[in-house]
Amino acid sequence: MERQSPRALRRLKRIERENSLRKLVESNPLLTDEDLAEMLKVSVSTIRFDRARLGIPEVRERMREMAERARSMLRSLSPEEMTGELIELKINESGISVLETTQEMAFKGSNIIREIYTFAQASSLAMALIGSEEVLIGRARVSFKHPVRVGDKIVARSRVANRKGNKFLISVHSYVNDVEVFVGHFIVVSLGKGG
Amino acid sequence: MERQSPRALRRLKRIERENSLRKLVESNPLLTDEDLAEMLKVSVSTIRFDRARLGIPEVRERMREMAERARSMLRSLSPEEMTGELIELKINESGISVLETTQEMAFKGSNIIREIYTFAQASSLAMALIGSEEVLIGRARVSFKHPVRVGDKIVARSRVANRKGNKFLISVHSYVNDVEVFVGHFIVVSLGKGG
DNA sequence: GTAGCTATTAAGACTAAGTGTTATGAGGTG
DNA sequence: CACCTCATAACACTTAGTCTTAATAGCTAC
Numbered sequence: 001m002e003r004q005s006p007r008a009l010r011r012l013k014r015i016e017r018e019n020s021l022r023k024l025v026e027s028n029p030l031l032t033d034e035d036l037a038e039m040l041k042v043s044v045s046t047i048r049f050d051r052a053r054l055g056i057p058e059v060r061e062r063m064r065e066m067a068e069r070a071r072s073m074l075r076s077l078s079p080e081e082m083t084g085e086l087i088e089l090k091i092n093e094s095g096i097s098v099l100e101t102t103q104e105m106a107f108k109g110s111n112i113i114r115e116i117y118t119f120a121q122a123s124s125l126a127m128a129l130i131g132s133e134e135v136l137i138g139r140a141r142v143s144f145k146h147p148v149r150v151g152d153k154i155v156a157r158s159r160v161a162n163r164k165g166n167k168f169l170i171s172v173h174s175y176v177n178d179v180e181v182f183v184g185h186f187i188v189v190s191l192g193k194g195g
Numbered sequence: 196m197e198r199q200s201p202r203a204l205r206r207l208k209r210i211e212r213e214n215s216l217r218k219l220v221e222s223n224p225l226l227t228d229e230d231l232a233e234m235l236k237v238s239v240s241t242i243r244f245d246r247a248r249l250g251i252p253e254v255r256e257r258m259r260e261m262a263e264r265a266r267s268m269l270r271s272l273s274p275e276e277m278t279g280e281l282i283e284l285k286i287n288e289s290g291i292s293v294l295e296t297t298q299e300m301a302f303k304g305s306n307i308i309r310e311i312y313t314f315a316q317a318s319s320l321a322m323a324l325i326g327s328e329e330v331l332i333g334r335a336r337v338s339f340k341h342p343v344r345v346g347d348k349i350v351a352r353s354r355v356a357n358r359k360g361n362k363f364l365i366s367v368h369s370y371v372n373d374v375e376v377f378v379g380h381f382i383v384v385s386l387g388k389g390g
Numbered sequence: 391g392t393a394g395c396t397a398t399t400a401a402g403a404c405t406a407a408g409t410g411t412t413a414t415g416a417g418g419t420g
Numbered sequence: 421c422a423c424c425t426c427a428t429a430a431c432a433c434t435t436a437g438t439c440t441t442a443a444t445a446g447c448t449a450c
Contacts, residue, residue: 014425030262034407044428045428045430048410049427059407063258063262064225064258066262066265068225070262071225071261115318116277116314116318119311119314119318120311123311124311136310136339140335140336140337140339141335141337142336143335144331144332208397209396209397227435227436227437228437229436238398238400240399240400241397241398244398247439253436254436255407255435256437
């Protein structure tokens with residue numbers, strides 16, 4: 001183990017530092033060269049050379065990338081958007097919503113959409129049917145008939161099938177190109193007034 | 196309608212521009228003063244004065260804010276994190292996951308967690324139980340026993356109740372402080388090998 | 391009609407967090 | 421000794437601002 005020359009050791013030290021640098025930047029892309037220099041106990045110049053070697057862009061560029069990616073991801077992942085767009089709504093009667101699926105909604109390394117999204121669209125549509133602010137899902141019986149793929153546009157149609165007091169039985173059928181991909185029956189409970 | 200003095204008209208024009216500015220920046224926070232100046236057909240100086248009046252920070256600050264917010268939101272909203280953390284897993288037998296709930300997971304203006312998250316945690320835990328890459332949910336019967344609130348830590352316990360070929364019946368019970376908040380029965384289908 | 395107000399534009403000096411290039415020095419090597 | 425690698429430093433430049441202070445255009449009020 002003592003066979004390494006001091007020169008090789010110095011090189012090793014540099015490579016080690018570069019690995020740390022990579023990890024640091026990855027875990028927190030908002031660190032400036034100065035921050036990094038302090039953390040790794042080297043000068044700012046060294047950090048700059050390291051970054052150049054590793055092809056890591058400057059903090060502002062990293063920020064810009066994050067902000068941009070965030071803009072598109074937050075769109076597709078925010079509760080507002082993962083539930084689809086309401087295109088028809090008759091309170092206490094029926095409603096239709098459409099969800100455009102994107103890569104972010106798919107299983108990693110696959111183009112199959114996670115069932116959560118189909119469920120989220122259907123359940124939020126069911127809840128929207130009730131003309132009340134405070135609504136909760138009690139039970140649900142759902143069936144995923146057919147896998148949905150990235151790019152598919154899911155059309156969910158729902159209607160109130162039954163009502164007993166503040167409990168609504170709502171059925172939702174979702175389609176992709178007229179193929180039924182999902183059927184769900186939700187029991188939704190309205191807590192506030194107005195339901 | 197002709198009663199307005201030219202002076203008042205000029206003021207109106209400015210206020211109108213400031214409204215446009217506000218909207219532009221809100222819809223795309225990554226626009227520089229130069230971009231904005233071009234869009235609104237005024238000089239960069241004017242944009243700077245307007246921003247100062249309106250208290251809109253510079254583009255880099257806006258970027259930083261977005262990037263920062265993105266970091267925390269992506270954490271809580273990304274499929275990886277909205278499904279909780281696996282803390283125990285016996286393939287084809289049983290598993291436990293824990294989900295820490297945050298404000299982002301709640302209904303707007305409320306501290307009640309959207310049912311989707313309980314469902315997402317449970318369904319992904321059910322899928323994780325199967326030792327196969329390609330897994331789909333066939334059916335599910337779920338019951339939301341009790342509302343979950345922001346800050347609650349949901350512990351989901353699941354086990355394989357039955358198996359017929361590549362179809363698994365998996366039950367999941369979720370608790371917050373030993374109170375059962377969710378029960379679900381999932382039929383999960385394994386497509387790949389290894390199940 | 392000239393002084394004054396408002397909105398806009400411009401100009402000057404400064405900042406952060408870089409870029410890219412070119413020294414300079416410290417340690418070790420052939 | 422000359423040479424190499426690595427770390428550091430020094431210098432000029434960039435972007436997208438900051439803050440302050442003019443300068444101008446267009447109208448108004450006395």
